[in-house]
Structure formats: structure tokens, C-alpha cells
Amino acid sequence: MFTSEDCKWCPAVDKIVRKLTGHEMQMVSVTTVDVGIEPEIAQRYNITEIPTILMNEEPVLKGYMSEEMIKDRLWNKFFEILLNKENTLKIRKKTVFDTIQSTLDSLIQKKLIRPTIGDYVHLFALQSTVATLLSLDPLASKLLYQNSRLFGMYGYYQMLLMNANLKLTKAITPKERFYETTKALELLFNNYGLFPNYAVETIQLKEFSENEAYIEVTGNAFSVGVSSIDEPLCHPFAGQISGIFEVFTGKPILVTETRCWGLGDPYCEFKIELGKDSKTIATEFDRYKEDIAERREKFLYLLHDINTNYQNSILMQRQLRPKIGDFIHISVLQEAVTTLKLEDPFVSALLYSAGREFGLVGMGKDIFMDLVIKNGLKTPVDDLTEALPILKELFDHNYLRFSRIYSSMQITELKDDEATIEIYECAYASGLENTNTTYCDFMAGIIAGRLNLLIEDTVIVKEISCHGTxxxxxxxxxxxE
Ligand SMILES: [Zn+2]
Ligand SMILES: [Zn+2]
Known part of the structure; x- marks a missing residue:
């Protein structure tokens, strides 16, 4: 950040930037350069306006801006850096493969990963995680797509699809393979006995030509039941399909979601194009950048929708998917978001930020605030010794436990400004192999967001050990702090 002594706006901007980078974007560090003291540095970067902020040596903002604007500019740049980096990253086949072993055991051998609550989690967890992640920046769509593409390529789908459609192994030309793969998807996903992950209710091939296919998907866990936000929502699903087709056809594949609950349709539809590269995708999401404030507002409504659907689903037995119910295998959640971290450890900051956002506005907030009153407290509360027992009560509340995101929470250390808690059978990480990675940044973010509803000072939550470690x-x- 370039400043000068007589700069009018610098202190205000500096305060906002430090607030963001210290908490929500912990992986970013800030250095201040006073152009009066170090003019040669300012010259090297062609600084003509104060304040100017560079991120990885590229300008992100100049002059005075509101906190919202600064936040958006920083996130946007951050995503760009992340996505460009991803292209140069080596694909970690083995890690993906290790990650999924327990999934197969659970789905096919029926060996439970979570002995107390079972291996299914309410699709509410998936929808709210993806929605808050997407609300940070439209580019999150591409990150989700790319991550899941790897699972399509190196996951267990190939084996399962070949078992489901024996013609797939015999198909020779890319076009034949293209067709048989769509058929295999139909056969696999419509057979819950064979493959009960419940990611979708049905898949049907709608149109097929030389190098283009349309498939219709009903009851897609990523979006089922939400109202329109003028954007498709099922990027992890699209990504996974593209990876699967790439492997079977040996050609580049582009999957575009052409219909979705997020676009106002009561089902999803995917266009699969043979021989078309996914590089065109980034520009496609650019159009969502036009009105950031409006887009955020839409996602806030979307979260509200997801909460209402959850309530109806568990309290009123009004299921979004009449045939298969609203629970999905934990692997659907893990493959979509948790393993983003295999791509790049920096993604943890995104997940944490998204979780924190959810903690501040998402489901369970009302119950939480009621518990505060019930305990005879007023916000802001003094410290963790007051706040944490209420958070524990929230975690113990049946309304949340019905989602099966975790089985229980325990406080193991509690001081005024420091505490340790344990979460058992967490859906984000249970069953994942030891890859020396903590996977539950979204959960850490939720805890931080929730506690910050009660405590004025910034709460920082860090996962120190996990199934992934x-x-x-x-x-x-x-x-x-
Ligand atoms: Zn969709
Ligand atoms: Zn964990």
C-alpha cells in the first residue's frame, strides 16, 4: 500500500485494509510504502495516485473507496491469482485417490465412516457452503468447477461407470465413447442400490448429436428447491462431469449448466461439448460481476431460502426430493468443497471467510440469539467463558443436529480470551485420509462468525487437528484479539 504523510484518505483506507487482511483474508500481509520516504519504489511501480494498493505487484485500487468496494477488489484479485496459479499446479492424483477410499467402503461395502450418526448429511450443508463461497466472488464458480473436474478424472467414477454400462469398455471412437458415457451416467445415477450417494434424483439424456449432448438432472443436491438468483449453482457437478467425459473420450470437454434452480428452472440441464476447452469459462462468469452489491443481496435471499427449505424438510417432513429424501452422502460435500484445499492450501482462507459469513447470517442465528436471552445475558457478552457455553447449547440443539453435520461438540479448555473445542464426526472431514491437512475451515469460520455475534472483539478460530491430520x-x- 502506497501512502504519504499528507494523504487525506490514507488512514481510513489503511484501517479498512488492515481490518480485512487481519481477519477475513489472513493469508494476505500488508506492507506500507511512504512515497515521500521511498520515492524510487513508487517510481518503479508508476504510482501516480495516493493511496494505491498493489497485490502481487498489480494495482487493485487507487484513491478512496468504501469498505465494500475494497473488499470486493481484494477478493477479486485474490481469486485471479489463485486461478492462474492453479494452471501451473501439478495434479495430485494419488491424494485424490487416497481421499476417496473410505467413500467407496462406505457406499459399496456399507462400512460406516461415522458410527454414531451414519454417513449422510442434509443437503442443506452442501447448499449453504457452496452458496456462501459463491457469494464472495463469481470466480469461485470456476474454482469449484476445476476442483471437481479432478475428482471426475481421478476419482472412482470410471470404475463405477464401466460397471454400470458394459458397452462403455467396448466403445472405440471418441464419439461412441461420448455416447456410452452419457448412457453410463444415466445407468449409474438412477440406480440407488448400486451407488447410493444421492447427489441427484435422476439423470436423463435429452439430446445427442455429433459432439454435443444435453442431460437433464432432477433433484440435484447443489440447487434443488432454491429460487432464482439469475446464476446456475451446480458448478461442482458440472466440473465432475467434465472430468469424467475427458477421461472416457480423451478429448477436452466443456460442460455448461444451461438450466438450473438458480436460473429459475425446476431442474438442471447440462450441455456437454466434445472437443471444447474449459478455458472459455472464466469470461463466462464475468457477466455476474456487473452489480456486486445486488448480487450479494441475491445470495442473502438464497441463504434464507436454503434455511426455510431445511426447516420444512426436517420439521414438516416436506422433502425437496420425494423419491430419495434430502440427505446426501458426505463424500458429495467433501468432493465439492473440502478438497479444494488439495489444489491450494490458500483456499482455506476462502472457506474460512465463507464460513464466517454464514456464522454471521446463516441458519441457527435466531436460535442462538434466543439462547442468549434465555441465559439472562445481553450482547455484547464479556468473554469466551460467557459466550462458549451458549455456542455449545446451540451445537447441542436438535434443530442443528438433525442436519447430521456433526455428532457432538465438547469444550475442552475455557478461559476468558482463549478456548479449545472438539467436534466429532464432522461431515467436512470424516473419512478423509491423513494428508497433513486440516479440512474444516468452513466450520472454523462458522464458529468464529457465531461467536462474533456475541463478542465485540474479533474472534479467531483455527483448526489445529483434524481427520485430515x-x-x-x-x-x-x-x-x-
Ligand atoms: Zn443446477
Ligand atoms: Zn476437521
């Missing part, structure tokens, strides 16, 4: 539970360290 070889533990049998997830442990979170909570500190107050």
Missing part, C-alpha cells in the same frame, strides 16, 4: 476428531483453538 490423522486425528479421530476435529479440534479448534479459539482466541480473541
Amino acid at each position: 490423522g486425528d479421530t476428531k476435529c479440534t479448534f483453538k479459539i482466541t480473541i
Whole structure:
């Protein structure tokens, strides 16, 4: 950040930037350069206006801007950096493969990963995680697509699809393989006995030509039941399909979601194009950037929708998917969001930020605030010794536990400004192999967001051990700044 002593706007902008980078974007560090003291640095970067902020040596903003604007500019640049980096990353086949072994055991051998609550989680968890992630920036769509594409390529689908459609193994030309793969998808996903992950209710091939196919998907867990936000929502699903087709046809594949609940349709439709590269995707999402404030507003409504649907689903037994119900295998959630971290550890900051957002506005907030009153407290509360027992009550509340995102939460250390909690059978990480990675940044973010509803000072939550680091539970360290 370039400043000068007599710069009028600098202190205000500096304050906002430090607030963002210290908390929500913890992987970003800020250096200030006073152009009066170090003019040669300013000259090297052609600084003509103060304040100017560069990120990875490229300008992100100049002059005074509101907090919302600064936040958007920083996120946007951050996503760009992340996506460009991703192209140069080596694909970690083995890690993907290790990650899915317990999924297969659970789905096919019926060996439970989570002995107390079983291996299915309410699709509410998937929808709210993806929605808050997307609300940060339209480019999150591409990140989700690319990550899931790897699972399509290196996951277990090939084996399952070949078993489901024996003609697939015998098909020779790319076109034949293209066709047989669509048929295999139909056969696999419509056979719940064979493959009960419940990601979707049905898949049907609608149109097929030389190098283009349309498939219709009903009851897609990523979007079923939400109202229109003028954007498709099922990017992880689209990405996974593209990876699958790439492997079977040996050609580049572009999958575009042409109909979706997010676009106002009561089902999803995907256009699969043979021989078309996915590089064109980034520009496609650019059009969602036009009105950021309006887009955010839409996502807020979307979260509200997801909460209402959850309530109807568990309290009124009004299921979004009459045939198969509203629970999905935890692997659907893990493959879509959790394993983004295999791509790049920096993604943890995104997930944390999204979780924090959800903690501040998402489902369970009303119950949480009611619990505060019931305990005779007023916000803001003094410290963690007051706030954390209420959070524990929230975690113990049946309304949340019905989602089966976790089985239980325990407080293991509690001081005024420091605490440790454990979460058992967390859906984001249970069953994942030890890859020396903590996977539950979204959960850490939720805890931070929730506590920040009660505590004025910034709450920082860090996952210190996880299934992904070889533990049998997830442990979170909570500190107050
Ligand atoms: Zn969709
Ligand atoms: Zn964890």
C-alpha cells in the first residue's frame, strides 16, 4: 500500500485494509510504502495516485473507496491469482485417490465412516457452503468447477461407470465413447442400490448429436428447491462431469449448466461439448460481476431460502426430493468443497471467510440469539467463558443436529480470551485420509462468525487437528484479539 504523510484518505483506507487482511483474508500481509520516504519504489511501480494498493505487484485500487468496494477488489484479485496459479499446479492424483477410499467402503461395502450418526448429511450443508463461497466472488464458480473436474478424472467414477454400462469398455471412437458415457451416467445415477450417494434424483439424456449432448438432472443436491438468483449453482457437478467425459473420450470437454434452480428452472440441464476447452469459462462468469452489491443481496435471499427449505424438510417432513429424501452422502460435500484445499492450501482462507459469513447470517442465528436471552445475558457478552457455553447449547440443539453435520461438540479448555473445542464426526472431514491437512475451515469460520455475534472483539478460530491430520476428531483453538 502506497501512502504519504499528507494523504487525506490514507488512514481510513489503511484501517479498512488492515481490518480485512487481519481477519477475513489472513493469508494476505500488508506492507506500507511512504512515497515521500521511498520515492524510487513508487517510481518503479508508476504510482501516480495516493493511496494505491498493489497485490502481487498489480494495482487493485487507487484513491478512496468504501469498505465494500475494497473488499470486493481484494477478493477479486485474490481469486485471479489463485486461478492462474492453479494452471501451473501439478495434479495430485494419488491424494485424490487416497481421499476417496473410505467413500467407496462406505457406499459399496456399507462400512460406516461415522458410527454414531451414519454417513449422510442434509443437503442443506452442501447448499449453504457452496452458496456462501459463491457469494464472495463469481470466480469461485470456476474454482469449484476445476476442483471437481479432478475428482471426475481421478476419482472412482470410471470404475463405477464401466460397471454400470458394459458397452462403455467396448466403445472405440471418441464419439461412441461420448455416447456410452452419457448412457453410463444415466445407468449409474438412477440406480440407488448400486451407488447410493444421492447427489441427484435422476439423470436423463435429452439430446445427442455429433459432439454435443444435453442431460437433464432432477433433484440435484447443489440447487434443488432454491429460487432464482439469475446464476446456475451446480458448478461442482458440472466440473465432475467434465472430468469424467475427458477421461472416457480423451478429448477436452466443456460442460455448461444451461438450466438450473438458480436460473429459475425446476431442474438442471447440462450441455456437454466434445472437443471444447474449459478455458472459455472464466469470461463466462464475468457477466455476474456487473452489480456486486445486488448480487450479494441475491445470495442473502438464497441463504434464507436454503434455511426455510431445511426447516420444512426436517420439521414438516416436506422433502425437496420425494423419491430419495434430502440427505446426501458426505463424500458429495467433501468432493465439492473440502478438497479444494488439495489444489491450494490458500483456499482455506476462502472457506474460512465463507464460513464466517454464514456464522454471521446463516441458519441457527435466531436460535442462538434466543439462547442468549434465555441465559439472562445481553450482547455484547464479556468473554469466551460467557459466550462458549451458549455456542455449545446451540451445537447441542436438535434443530442443528438433525442436519447430521456433526455428532457432538465438547469444550475442552475455557478461559476468558482463549478456548479449545472438539467436534466429532464432522461431515467436512470424516473419512478423509491423513494428508497433513486440516479440512474444516468452513466450520472454523462458522464458529468464529457465531461467536462474533456475541463478542465485540474479533474472534479467531483455527483448526489445529483434524481427520485430515490423522486425528479421530476435529479440534479448534479459539482466541480473541
Ligand atoms: Zn443446477
Ligand atoms: Zn476437521
